[in-house]
Amino acid sequence: MRASGLGRRIGISAIGGAFLLVMLAGCSGGSGGGTTVPSVATFEIEQQTFKIELATPELVQHAKALLAGEEVAAIPVGHIVRDDPSVNAPWSWHIDPATLEFADFTTEVCDGLPEYVEDGTLTSDIYCPWLAKVTSVQPIR
Structure with missing residues (x-):
């Protein structure tokens, strides 16, 4: 059970980290930088x-x-x-x-x-x- 719980925490942590990276990338305006909408x-x-x-x-x-x-x-x-x-x-x-x-x-x-x-x-x-x-x-x- 302990390995399963650890695996679940790692999975959730990885998902949270991926979400954070996506959010930060969105804030930076992507690879071109300086993206202004509209x-x-x-x-x-x-x-x-x-x-x-x-x-x-x-x-x-x-x-x-x-x-x-x-x-x-x-x-x-x-x-x-x-x-x-x-x-x-x-x-x-x-x-x-x-x-x-x-x-x-x-x-x-x-x-x-x-x-x-x-x-x-x-x-x-x-x-x-x-x-x-x-x-x-x-x-x-």
Whole structure:
């Protein structure tokens, strides 16, 4: 019985230690350091820019990885919120930050320029510009 009790205490201690490490890593902002949430990523596609709010530390780190030229999923994908620019002024729309993901590939029905979202040419409720590149990641002030 004694070995079993000791094993249980070691297991609980190891779980507690792992939890503490995860919590400390979260506080430090991850490997990139200085992660600020919320932040905003600026994208450029064919000399047009648009902005998307990054609502989680993981999204901030992902956008910073893209900015650094790392090979990670690069296509921003999210639901369009029309008639509300939020962080995406002067456009009249923004991407709902709660729906933002990055993908390696998508269907072409959601691909296009920011102006296509603005003028209604892009009729999909989802925007996924294939050629968009991150040009900056900044904290929302």
